[in-house]
Amino acid sequence: MSESVKNTLLFVIVAALIVITGIFQSWNTALFILNMGLISAIMSMGVNLQWGFAGLFNVGVMGFIALGGLAVVLISMPPVAEAWAAGGLRILLGLALGAATIVAAILTYNRMPPGRNRVLAMLVLLAVGFFVFRAVFDGGVQAVESVDPSATGYLGGMGLPVLLSWPVGGVLAAGAAWIIGKAALGLRSDYLAIATLGIAEIIIAVIKNEDWLARGVKNVSNLPRPVPDEVDLQNTPTFVDQVQAIGMDPVPASSLFVKLGYSVHFVVVLVIIFVLAQLALKSPWGRMMRAIRDNEVAAEAMGKDVTRRHLQVFILGSAVCGIGGAMMTTLDGQLTPGTYQPLRFTFLIWVMVIVGGSGNNLGAVLGGFLIWFLWVQVEPIGAFLMTVLTSGMADDNALKLHLIDSVAHMRLLTMGLILLLMLRFSPRGLIPEK
């Protein structure tokens, strides 16, 4: 069987799985899996860029995804004029002072001769800067957060079209990646892993706690959508007529129509990123990246600037994850910082890349769809299995109740087993790198 036949077959299988879901469960679920699958494919392409192309071990994917989500709020929500009047400028001033302190500390470090004086000067500078920052910043935060806390209590966004937030999400993630990369790249792989893991937790902590930014755990809901609203569609006579002409009820039809609208948007983004990634992989740049990945020392001896190239690809990959994160928040229609968990948003993406085939963009896309499908479907399958297994027991049997209650945790177990089995028996993934 030739390679292209095999690859096509794999994609056909995944498509068939989604269609089967549509027939046996509901088309709503099928479209949900499709949409999230598209987003997962984009995220796993981002990780693939870092790991597959360059061998960078980034386990902070969750942070970049969350930054993408934050971008949606900052771009698309209408600004809260009252909050801006209350303390918006003061917050900005505080942030500027904080940034200035850090820049000044870095300058001191670079300009002063090494020694005790330099350490002392930096410490004093940082301490003074910190208290000035808190003095200015805290007042602003209090003022903003007390503006109608149950409805707003934050600065709001810019009121721009929501589609703009996707590239902005990428830029935001890229910016964070630049800072992280400057500090942590060049460290050994394990250290980079821990560093990124920590950064992701910090980003989530900031989004959760800084209510003035995006309401923290109070969530921002009713984000603007790039597609029409279901209720509006049901009240549009032309839509209702057309749907009834093909024999469907307008209410479920409108929901499917909206989901398909999202799918079209996502497919466009996926195709653009896929083509770019494919071009990058085949270009001299891509070959250089893989050369660096396979033998850093040799590449350095050939005159390649390894640290700079790593920084470059780290930023690019993180930006792709950020775009995916912005798309996901747009699809959800709300930003819920409490739901970001590393197992779901970092390690699951890694499973997608490893299972799909690291170093191969097509593999990453396939992994994204397949693993997301399993992530959703393992629970109903597990519930079915448990019901069958325990059918001999009495209904009030403690073990039976426990087993059926615990079905939700089958997911993690299954994902771990899939990852371990793949690594053992097919470490290059379903569609290996050429």
Place this chain on the structure above:
Amino acid sequence: MEFLNAIVALSNYVLIPAIAYGSQLSLGALGVTLIYGILRFSNFAHGDTMAFGTMVTILVTWWFQSMGISFGPLPTALLALPLGIVGCMALLLFTDRVVYRFYRAQKAKPVILVIVSMGVMFVLNGLVRFIIGTDDQRFADGERFIITAGDFKTMTGLDEGMAIKTTQGITVVVAVIAVALLFWFLNRTRTGKSMRAYSDNEDLALLSGINPERVVMYAWLIVAALATIAGVLYGLDKTFRPFVYFQLLLPVFAAAIVGGLGSPLGAIAGGFIIAFSEVMVTYAWKKVIVYLVPFESLEPSGLVQLLSTEYKFAVSFVILLIVLLFRPTGLFRGKSV
């Protein structure tokens, strides 16, 4: 008097909790550092190993309690601890046999082993949630306090009280015993010496007839014991929740790296550095400062809390970054693979 009150307040809110937390982190970091020294990879499943050992201990504790066995004023969990350790040892030896051994034979790159440990992390995480659920489990029983705040006040006549929880006392005592045993084992016994030799120079150790599989087996056994002890002490002191144990991975790794991966002494120092800075940066200092300033007019108006407690991860992380930037192998010169 005022000065004494300040010291008592400081001990009560900062020193005692930080010492207990630091002991727990140190034990966790020792496990990470041993795996790194012997097997040469960062074990991402360590947090979940701790959770697994603790879970077994909790189950045994419940079983003991149901049979009416108790440990007097001490928590029953201490009696269950040996069985928890045995359970965790069985688990780690099993994962080594079915998962890690294959890659060792292949001489796989360390980063592959890290990804493999990610898979193990998923499985263990799922397993623990599957068996005991995701809820909080409190399993501490027996006396709650060694000294309560009220007793302390009547004893000393000071305004500030100082409470020492039983769990805090137990944490320190057990941690000291565990660390003493560990260092005795590593420095005095034949097996311990062969482990250190293997960690220092694998080829030389192999040439002198050290059996690598034996060394690896002992490493897993010790790590199982350390992880379970660390997990149970943390759970007794605070509470057991699988997700929290997963999150402990970050401070534990920070401690191990700050001390220098592969260096047991460094892991202990790192644990205390991380714990003290976390507690000190997130503590509201007003109470202590009030006793120290001579005039009421000088008293701070705010709480004087540098960062809110939700940012404690940021603290361990910043320390980690600073150490890595200025002293990349850690404070105690760990190794780098």
